Amino acid sequence: MTAPAAGQFCLRLLRRQLLLAVRRPVEIGNPLLFFAMVVALFPLGLGPAPGTLAGFASGVLWITALLSNLLTSDAVFRSDFEDGSLEQLLLAPQPLFLSVLAYIGAHWLTTGLLLALVSPVFALMLNLSTAALGALVASLLIGTALLSLIGGIGASLTVGLKRGGMLISLLILPLYMPVLIFGSAAVQAAVSGLPAGPYLAILGAMLCLAIALAPLAMAAGLRISIDA
Amino acid sequence: MPSSPTGAPLLAARSLCLERGGRQLFRNLSFDILAGQLWQIEGSNGAGKTSLMRILCGLSRYGYEGSVERHVPFLYLGHQSAVKALLTPRENLAFHVSGEGQYGNEQIESALAEVGLYGYEDVASHTLSAGQHRRVNLARLLLSDTSLWLLDEPFTAIDTAGVDALQALLASHVAAGGAVVMTSHQALEVACDVHVLNLGAGATV
Structure with a gap:
């Protein structure tokens, strides 16, 4: 018997991660619940006037998406580190680059993708102009994938630490900034009737860059964390 | 071999x-x-x-x-058994992260039977004992053909x-x-x- 090819192994990891996520539905529900709670709190804090809310909506939605991603990114490699699976992954003959990409893909499918799909509901709660809904979903789809990749770098570096929660925020928040800026700008542009395309294109370019580079950083981070 | x-x-x-x-x-x-x-x-x-x-x-x-x-190629079994509590022993072996091979259902069943886990193939692993977790891990020795x-x-x-x-x-x-x-x-x-x-x-x- 020979070892499975890299692509096949990647799909196997993806299935494994998705199965694990489905077995723990709380972890899929938590980011969505967080999103709903924060969005519900803003009208209480800012006042329920529809005009005021609409002005803040694009920023609020994007910041909330970013924070809920930040909350979950710590857990990407955590349980595998604790039960020794991560050691086995590092010793696998398949390239670690693709393996971590499968992990991040599963993370995005269970957090970012769902968040982007339900975001129109929350957008309506904040009275975001319906013309901007398309831009919101598109920017969140690209943006959350980018956030997952960046979060994975932080997770790989802090997985060996007992309490890496605060450190991971410090490490990856600066890298989240450009995503937040262009993501919310895309929605804002659509609100004011301008094309959101250029902003989405920049997000897409950043995503391409992150897909190419972040797995390298994650692989190196994991090797350091396991070695320590 | x-x-x-x-x-x-x-x-x-x-x-x-x-x-x-x-x-x-x-x-x-x-x-x-x-x-x-x-x-x-x-x-x-x-x-x-x-x-x-x-x-x-x-x-x-x-x-x-x-x-x-x-x-x-080699097979390393460390201190930790690398068995996912949320997966069944069968899934643990079929989806194993070490990627040394792709095993069919019969292979996994016979390997699990041989390490004394017959009847536990589809039980969630968190209901198994520490020793049984180790046994799931040892089933990899039977499945793998690394030298x-x-x-x-x-x-x-x-x-x-x-x-x-x-x-x-x-x-x-x-x-x-x-x-x-x-x-x-x-x-x-x-x-x-x-x-x-x-x-x-x-x-x-």
């Missing part, structure tokens, strides 16, 4: 030195693991057995001197019957031209020669 030509080492360690916390655990450790050999690494607690295993398998990459040449096994304390949490079965498995693997490097405190009762590497204070070989 794929094995390299007789005489060529499956794994070669060259003048390994390791220092931890100001203590020299071992120095100038050089050995060749050949096909058909069973190596047991002995030593008191803190003698550096696990550190040596992690160096041999390549998880430790810095902090030691010397070099390790790995010529064949070199690196086992860190394989007898932990295994009952006496299991230990006997595992020793028989190790002996048959070695007899079939494989090689085993393992750490253990207990004396092995196997039907083959055991090369003992004792990591005493500042061991040299």
Whole structure:
């Protein structure tokens, strides 16, 4: 018997991660619940006037998406580190680059993708102009994938630490900034009737860059964390 | 069983030195693991057995001197069993992250039956005991056809019957031209020669 090819192994990891996520539905529900709670709190804090809310909506939605991603990114490699699976992954003959990409893909499918799909509901709660809904979903789809990749770098570096929660925020928040800026700008542009395309294109370019580079950083981070 | 030509080492360690916390655990450790050999690494607690295993398998990459040449694919079983509590034993083996092979359902069932987990194939692993987790992990030895096994304390949490079965498995693997490097405190009762590497204070070989 020979070892499975890299692509096949990647799909196997993806299935494994998705199965694990489905077995723990709380972890899929938590980011969505967080999103709903924060969005519900803003009208209480800012006042329920529809005009005021609409002005803040694009920023609020994007910041909330970013924070809920930040909350979950710590857990990407955590349980595998604790039960020794991560050691086995590092010793696998398949390239670690693709393996971590499968992990991040599963993370995005269970957090970012769902968040982007339900975001129109929350957008309506904040009275975001319906013309901007398309831009919101598109920017969140690209943006959350980018956030997952960046979060994975932080997770790989802090997985060996007992309490890496605060450190991971410090490490990856600066890298989240450009995503937040262009993501919310895309929605804002659509609100004011301008094309959101250029902003989405920049997000897409950043995503391409992150897909190419972040797995390298994650692989190196994991090797350091396991070695320590 | 794929094995390299007789005489060529499956794994070669060259003048390994390791220092931890100001203590020299071992120095100038050089050995060749050949096909058909069973190596047991002995030593008191803190003698550096696990550190040596992690160096041999390549998880430790810095902090030691010397070099390790790995010529064949190998299977490493560490202290932790790498069994996911949320997956069943069958899923654990089918989706295993070590990627040394792709196993069919019958293969997995017969391997699980052989390690004494018949009837537990589709039970969530968090309902199994620590020893049963170890047994799920040991089923990988039966499934895999890698010739070199690196086992860190394989007898932990295994009952006496299991230990006997595992020793028989190790002996048959070695007899079939494989090689085993393992750490253990207990004396092995196997039907083959055991090369003992004792990591005493500042061991040299």
